[in-house]
Amino acid sequence: AKDIGRRSFQFYTSTLESRSTRMLMQEQLLRRAVEQGELELHYQPQIATADGTLTGLEALVRWRHPQRGLVYPNEFIGLAEDLGMISEVGRWVLREACRQVKVWQDAGFPVVPVAINLSAQEFLQRDVARDVAEALWETGLEARYLHIELTESTLMQSGGQMSDTLHALKALGVSLAIDDFGTGYSSLAYLRRHPIDKLKIDRSFVTDVPRDADATAIVNAIVQMSHSLHLQIVAEGVETQEQLDLLRSLHCTTAQGYLISRPLPADQTQAWMSQHLHK
Numbered sequence: 001a002k003d004i005g006r007r008s009f010q011f012y013t014s015t016l017e018s019r020s021t022r023m024l025m026q027e028q029l030l031r032r033a034v035e036q037g038e039l040e041l042h043y044q045p046q047i048a049t050a051d052g053t054l055t056g057l058e059a060l061v062r063w064r065h066p067q068r069g070l071v072y073p074n075e076f077i078g079l080a081e082d083l084g085m086i087s088e089v090g091r092w093v094l095r096e097a098c099r100q101v102k103v104w105q106d107a108g109f110p111v112v113p114v115a116i117n118l119s120a121q122e123f124l125q126r127d128v129a130r131d132v133a134e135a136l137w138e139t140g141l142e143a144r145y146l147h148i149e150l151t152e153s154t155l156m157q158s159g160g161q162m163s164d165t166l167h168a169l170k171a172l173g174v175s176l177a178i179d180d181f182g183t184g185y186s187s188l189a190y191l192r193r194h195p196i197d198k199l200k201i202d203r204s205f206v207t208d209v210p211r212d213a214d215a216t217a218i219v220n221a222i223v224q225m226s227h228s229l230h231l232q233i234v235a236e237g238v239e240t241q242e243q244l245d246l247l248r249s250l251h252c253t254t255a256q257g258y259l260i261s262r263p264l265p266a267d268q269t270q271a272w273m274s275q276h277l278h279k
């Protein structure tokens with residue numbers, strides 16, 4: 001029995017060691033990614049459902065891994081949070097989105113806002129409002145062309161500081177959007193408490209319209225509420241013409257999804273904008 005005890009203890013420590021070694025390796029890899037420019041932003045256009053004009057871009061981060069190819073955020077944002085490195089990634093995303101959109105504006109492309117995503121950990125680990133003020137100052141982008149997307153659970157998780165941070169961002173002139181709207185466990189009270197400008201209807205509802213009557217009723221209710229509260233409204237995950245037509249008929253003013261375009265690297269985003277200018 002003693003032997004087994006010792007053996008299982010050894011097994012336990014060696015598991016711990018390999019786990020911490022693995023974390024260390026991943027941390028070095030991620031650090032290299034940020035420092036050596038392996039991260040990149042892809043941009044997904046948002047359009048007006050009425051006439052198809054470009055209304056904005058959402059920046060989505062990817063990791064161009066030398067061996068593994070393109071790695072998607074669901075595979076490394078959580079890791080970056082566990083490693084305490086999400087602020088490095090987030091600061092890079094913020095800076096790069098502001099820089100790129102300013103370059104496009106200066107080059108005569110449509111002057112539309114860019115949205116970035118911030119996770120709960122970022123609000124907990126850093127002074128987001130200060131970082132945003134710095135990035136805007138350094139890139140020369142006007143605050144109204146930066147939108148920040150956060151989820152309902154981020155609003156709930158981030159405690160008392162959240163309200164101050166959001167008001168500080170508003171004071172800068174940045175616009176705030178609730179991402180994945182309708183999926184979080186939260187009350188609607190935060191819409192009164194926080195200075196929210198925009199709702200993004202979660203893809204899970206959009207996917208099921210118009211065939212599913214309940215999903216359609218929920219989308220309709222969210223759109224109506226957004227109008228009553230003077231909030232902007234975007235439907236995400238629009239994949240079919242049928243969905244787009246229904247959203248337009250429900251007066252959902254803005255849409256984003258594969259039907260319009262997949263998220264594209266910067267050069268292809270620029271090409272997409274050029275084509276849409278001359279339509």
Ligand code: C2E
Nearest residue numbers: 060061072073074077093117118119237238239257258263
């Ligand atoms: P999200 O903010 O809800 O972004 C929408 C996701 O849906 C993106 O996945 C996008 O590529 C995908 N998508 C867009 N249109 C469609 C569609 O029509 N159909 C389907 N099936 N999918 C569509 P992606 O780029 O893999 O990002 C996943 C999540 O990772 C994002 O969800 C966001 O929560 C997070 N994320 C992305 N970039 C960042 C970032 O810079 N910082 C942080 N903290 N999180 C990020």
Ligand code: CA
Nearest residue numbers: 058117149179
């Ligand atoms: Ca988003």
Ligand code: CA
Nearest residue numbers: 179180200236
């Ligand atoms: Ca979303």
Ligand code: CA
Nearest residue numbers: 151179180202
């Ligand atoms: Ca999501």
